[in-house]
Amino acid sequence: MNTKTLMYIVKRLILAILTIWLVITVTFFVMHAVPGGPFVGEKAVTESVRKAMEAKYGLDKPLFEQYLTYLSEVVTKLDFGPSLKQRGRNVLDIIADGMKTSAMIGIIAAIIALVIGVILGSVAALRRNRIIDRVIMVITTAFVSMPSFIMGTLLLTVFAVRLNLLPANGASKNGLILPIITLSLYPMAYITRLTRSSMLDVLGQDYIRTARAKGVSRAKIIFGHALKNSLIPVITYFGPMLAYIVTGSLVVEQIFAVPGIGRAFVNSITGRDYPLVMGTTIVLAVLIVVMNLVGDILYKIVDPRITLE
Amino acid sequence: MDKKAFSAHVDMEDFIPATDKEKEYMVSMRPSTTFFKDGIKRLKKNKVAVVSFFVILIITLSAIFVPMFWPYSYDQMLGMMPGQPVDNSFLNLTPFKYGKSELSRIEAGEHIVPHIFGTDSQGRDYFIRVVYGTRISLAVGFFASIIVLIIGLTVGSVSGYAGGKTDLIIMRIVDMIYSLPDMLMVILLASVLKLVLENALEGTVLSKIGSNIISLFVVFGLLYWVSMARLIRGQILSLKEQEYVLAARAAGAGGKWVIFKHLIPNCFSVIIISTALQIPSAIFTESYLSFLGLGVNAPMPSLGSLASDALNGLTSYPYRLVIPAIVISLIVLSLNLFGDGLRDAFDPKLNS
Numbered sequence A: 001m002n003t004k005t006l007m008y009i010v011k012r013l014i015l016a017i018l019t020i021w022l023v024i025t026v027t028f029f030v031m032h033a034v035p036g037g038p039f040v041g042e043k044a045v046t047e048s049v050r051k052a053m054e055a056k057y058g059l060d061k062p063l064f065e066q067y068l069t070y071l072s073e074v075v076t077k078l079d080f081g082p083s084l085k086q087r088g089r090n091v092l093d094i095i096a097d098g099m100k101t102s103a104m105i106g107i108i109a110a111i112i113a114l115v116i117g118v119i120l121g122s123v124a125a126l127r128r129n130r131i132i133d134r135v136i137m138v139i140t141t142a143f144v145s146m147p148s149f150i151m152g153t154l155l156l157t158v159f160a161v162r163l164n165l166l167p168a169n170g171a172s173k174n175g176l177i178l179p180i181i182t183l184s185l186y187p188m189a190y191i192t193r194l195t196r197s198s199m200l201d202v203l204g205q206d207y208i209r210t211a212r213a214k215g216v217s218r219a220k221i222i223f224g225h226a227l228k229n230s231l232i233p234v235i236t237y238f239g240p241m242l243a244y245i246v247t248g249s250l251v252v253e254q255i256f257a258v259p260g261i262g263r264a265f266v267n268s269i270t271g272r273d274y275p276l277v278m279g280t281t282i283v284l285a286v287l288i289v290v291m292n293l294v295g296d297i298l299y300k301i302v303d304p305r306i307t308l309e
Numbered sequence B: 001m002d003k004k005a006f007s008a009h010v011d012m013e014d015f016i017p018a019t020d021k022e023k024e025y026m027v028s029m030r031p032s033t034t035f036f037k038d039g040i041k042r043l044k045k046n047k048v049a050v051v052s053f054f055v056i057l058i059i060t061l062s063a064i065f066v067p068m069f070w071p072y073s074y075d076q077m078l079g080m081m082p083g084q085p086v087d088n089s090f091l092n093l094t095p096f097k098y099g100k101s102e103l104s105r106i107e108a109g110e111h112i113v114p115h116i117f118g119t120d121s122q123g124r125d126y127f128i129r130v131v132y133g134t135r136i137s138l139a140v141g142f143f144a145s146i147i148v149l150i151i152g153l154t155v156g157s158v159s160g161y162a163g164g165k166t167d168l169i170i171m172r173i174v175d176m177i178y179s180l181p182d183m184l185m186v187i188l189l190a191s192v193l194k195l196v197l198e199n200a201l202e203g204t205v206l207s208k209i210g211s212n213i214i215s216l217f218v219v220f221g222l223l224y225w226v227s228m229a230r231l232i233r234g235q236i237l238s239l240k241e242q243e244y245v246l247a248a249r250a251a252g253a254g255g256k257w258v259i260f261k262h263l264i265p266n267c268f269s270v271i272i273i274s275t276a277l278q279i280p281s282a283i284f285t286e287s288y289l290s291f292l293g294l295g296v297n298a299p300m301p302s303l304g305s306l307a308s309d310a311l312n313g314l315t316s317y318p319y320r321l322v323i324p325a326i327v328i329s330l331i332v333l334s335l336n337l338f339g340d341g342l343r344d345a346f347d348p349k350l351n352s
Helices: A003-032 A046-054 A063-079 A091-126 A131-144 A149-161 A174-203 A206-213 A216-228 A232-236 A238-256 A263-269 A274-302 B021-028 B035-045 B046-067 B100-107 B126-161 B164-179 B181-200 B212-221 B223-238 B243-250 B254-265 B268-291 B302-308 B321-348
Strands: none
Touching: A003 A063, A003 A274, A003 B035, A003 B181, A046 B254, A063 A174, A091 A131, A091 A174, A091 A216, A091 A232, A091 A238, A091 A274, A131 A174, A131 B321, A149 A174, A149 A238, A149 B268, A149 B302, A149 B321, A174 A216, A174 A232, A174 A238, A206 A216, A216 A232, A232 A238, A232 A274, A238 A263, A238 A274, A238 B181, A263 A274, A263 B181, A274 B181, B021 B100, B035 B046, B046 B126, B046 B321, B126 B164, B126 B212, B126 B223, B126 B254, B126 B268, B126 B302, B126 B321, B164 B212, B164 B223, B181 B212, B212 B223, B223 B254, B223 B268, B243 B254, B254 B268, B268 B302, B268 B321, B302 B321
16 A cells, blocks of 8 residues: 555545534534424423423533534444433434344345346346346346335335235344345346446456467456456445445335334434434434445555546 | 559659549538537437437426316315215226216216326325326426536536635535435435425415425535536536637636636536436435425325325225336436436547
8 A cells, every 4th residue: 555545545534524523513403403392292391391301401501512512422422312202212222223123134235236236247248238138237227217115115015915925014034025125126236237337348458358368268267357357346336335225224114114223213303303313314424424435445445546536 | 554563653644633523523512510410410329318308208298288288186186076075986096987976977978087097095186196296206306407507517617717725625515515425414404494494485485386395405405516516627627728718818808708608618518418317316316205205295296205105005006106106217217318328429528
């Protein structure tokens, strides 16, 4: 690793930290701009009770002071405060709870997308313009232009309602199969297209011709030379794929009633559970920012020819 | 004349001046073509792009004109007649079925426009709701892209042309917004703006459009302009080093003149292409938000909210989900394919 790469990594790190700070700040002030406090929707409480509750949660202090307290609590202790609606539970506990399911779904979906996407993409590139290539391209084009909630509901209709093969509810183990498939289809289609085009690019390179001229076997060319090099652009999709899976999980978990962090987020917005909204936004945002960072740095290290600003 | 194959002997006949007739033969008249005409020609050759263009055209025209003459409206509950009890026979009709009062009118010889997609749980004609939803989704996509274009173009061209510290500061801000997880921020902002705007808009003209759509536009204006700004800045940076800019400056042209007369027209193709590709992404976002209940205000339909409403009756009426789903996918797909075609036809860098 040369100094230039190091400089790049440092620069990206600073940007990532700034972004996370921006997310915390924006989330905090946006949530506090909501008209009507969190206790407005509840049964009528007297002025003194409301005051007491606000004092308990520190909502009576000046806004900027609240912000500073929040920021230091989050950064130093990862403490997002207590949930306003789920009594006696900390935001961090709720997030950690939901994260178990969501992370499992997300990681499995990502692995499926990666493995199948690379295989299909390579097959399409190696059988360029044959029927199998055409079929793969048509299907992936359709998948790429279908929003995740439509994919999810269609799968739900077909496999859970019509064929009755899998449970529609994501609370059980089997019920997680459909959400995983839903989440993996879009990134899979994307990776397929990415692998295909970069594989085609690599196959046209001089070193492939040289290898062929030397009499290297076809399998060795594909696996030893072409595949390795054509996977580099796929690394760049690392961050965006995770971002897709995180945001996709918001609706997918809603559709299949999966008890994950995505559902907690959506429910906390409708329930005006401020600390929970802020907590989940920040955790998910940090996740996305970090994964983007890792993806970019990996890309830079794997292929040093690439110059990034 | 005796001539050997490799001799340097010159055939003098080749140097006789050409007659006028011969000259005319050499001149091949080709009508002069502009960059735009050239691009259109290339675009027409691209079958996928042409088909997508017509799909978009048909969908757009029917979304605009069908509601004008269709006998039902998107919020008309057919079972509800003023002064009469609700006629339940109009609720949840399957395609091409009629309500009780309509059946008796048909028997009396009247012609009644069929409910092509049936009616929904509140007795509203589903076909017109889909058409109207398409109209809303398309309009949101279009206007959101325009907003993104205007902000991105202004910031990008100023940043690229000014350079130096201005550029540095603007680009750092752009970098930060760019690395924000957009969907999370969109959901957060949309849910909060919805509440904030609801009160602020009451009684104004804007309240008709609905707080949700306006908050959607605000979100787009806040977050999505950054990639457009980056793109245009990059274009301007490379264009402003060109000789013709130098010539214009030497002739005494100011910054405004150079930006509007030289730089922006030259990155026109990039602008058009990325705006065309922005529309499907805006439609995508709108349907996503509508699905989460953060989109258009009821009873106004959008394709996303129709799909989301259909979830409740999924077991009995799956087509109510399938229809808007197909329409969204069709719009997004054909806009994307058309945008790709535009890029292939108009991006001069790809010509080589």
